[in-house]
Amino acid sequence: MKKLFEKNEFLVALTILALAIVIGSINQAFFSLANLFDILRSSIVTSIFAIGVLIVIVSGGIDVSFTAIAVFSMYVTSKILIAFDCGSFLGTLALAAVIGLVLGWINAALIAKFKLPTLIVTLGTSSMVQGFMLAFIGSTYIIDIPEGMVRFGKLDLIRFSASNGTTTGLHAAILILLVLIVFSWYLLRYTMLGRGIYALGGAPVAAARAGFNINFIQFFIYGFVGFISGIAGVVHASLVRMANPFDLVGTELNVIAAVVLGGARISGGYGTIHGTLLGVCLVVVINNSLILLGVPSYWQQIVVGSLILLGTGLPAWQNRRNEARLNSNLLD
């Protein structure tokens, strides 16, 4: 039981439960099915990003370019499909994913070949990718997004009408998320590649000595992040029914915050899919519920900032105390 309480994931789950009870008792609307679907809908894109970020963080790196990659893939795909008048949604997804993959490999090449710090590389490529798109491809909204995206945007799995006449539905994009969750969960838990990602994050030198191909693993990681960022970009554009080149960039910190809150260690080597999903859930619930609680939306950033500090501070503090107990003579 004590072990359970020391797990970050369990604490996050408890926090969500406590929040739900408090929010629900203040505003009954929180427990409605409409609100549940709403929270699910707004967490789809963040969750897709979070899975990618989790894998990078587990490997001991950090990526801040995924939102730029997502917007780039989404915007370029929209432009191409409109030009060729193509309406297939799967084609749209595939094209965006491939563009994202290629951009992710650029990150991977810089990180694996030149051993550059991941934060600085991805800061640089993020600026390059967004700057390139805005300067050379376009900087205007596209309202008439490709037909495939329009159709997908309207695709609900379940739909029902509330008594007040509004209809709510569970969006089909949740299926894409489910596929990605199952894939990455299997990858991290049951494959050699997944073990390699944890090993790389734990101790890169040891991982290399143990026979893991570090370059291959890094190409896979950053390529995978690019790949699913492309998908997330298209899903986002379908949900908001607009291709906006200024969208998403700037929200990367929220995603990283969610992943770290979910128990992934920024120093690498530890992190789980279910923890990450709980972290996303916590951030989305808080962001959505501030409005239900009547708190002005400009408090949002303070709440997220405090959450990051609390969520990273507690484990760090615990860590430090354990270390101090182990070698009390080395206290600085």
Added chain:
Amino acid sequence: MDKRVETPSTRENETVIPGRFANFRNYLSHDRNLLRLLGITLAIFAVMSALKPELFLTVRNFSSMSFQFPEYGILAVGMMLTMITGGIDLSMVGIANLSAILASLVLTRLIPESAAGGTVGLFILAAVALSILTGVACGLLNGIFIARIGITPILATLGTMQLFTGIAIVLTKGAAIYGFPDAFIWIGNGSVWGIPVPLLIFAVIAALFALILNQTAYGNKAYLLGTNATAARFSGIHNARVLLWTYALSGLLSALAGLIMVARTNSAKADYGTSYTLQAILIAVLGGVNPNGGFGTIAGVSLAILSLQFLSSGFNMLRFSNFFKQFIWGAVLILVMVINYYSNKKRSRSTD
């Protein structure tokens, strides 16, 4: 990493400026890097002068450049400090905006309508003092999170960036504050004997921090801490205290940059200067600061600031869009890192 740990003997015999004793080979390579950077700066200057002599080589251009670069130049000096200790400060722009907004609130809400010149002057002093205190306090908070609680600098300053920006948004409800006394605007737009005030402030800061890094115990400790934290601890350095100082100084510099920003644009807002974070990191890396800690000089950073400002002004004259500039900044950042990788590799091969 082991190679960089200095031995006591080199420390005793070293007669050059103490901040540079960390490693003799580093010292040599630094001079070469500095020379290359000087070459790049001059080359950019020459190209821009050749392309647009009628615009670039004018007093007006130089004057406007020296009003522009001090605000992000000061941020870059702070970024360098934190990078020397092996950290990073992503919250600088947040601190700059928060402290600037607090000063703006004093200047716009508290000064009575009928106040005479002297009273207004006192209020301006109070506002400046408040913003600097805020900057130091925010920096100390970063330091506490990093040194005492043990959060990694990236995450700690990421969190406080959200926190500080959030407080700034709540204070202003997201709106801009404007309309300051003329005497305050002077900080960002005035000149003394023809020299712009922001440039003067930057020059004082650069000189002061060159002195702090090279001539004080704190400077030595900061370089050592960045080179090898464990070795620093075992040589009796109070690492936590050095980190607290570093982030407090970086907060102080952020506040100064914020003040110049407000005074220059005559307005304050919670989301001003968001692109400065990337720019400050870019300048530090371009100026030869090692992002893993242990190395960095004011001379290098100053040259990097100049070359970036020449490039930026030149692009404006060639009518390149801001988006194109954004693309180029990213490309330059990565290119410099790659060049450093190759030159370090070549050197280690030729000396080993």
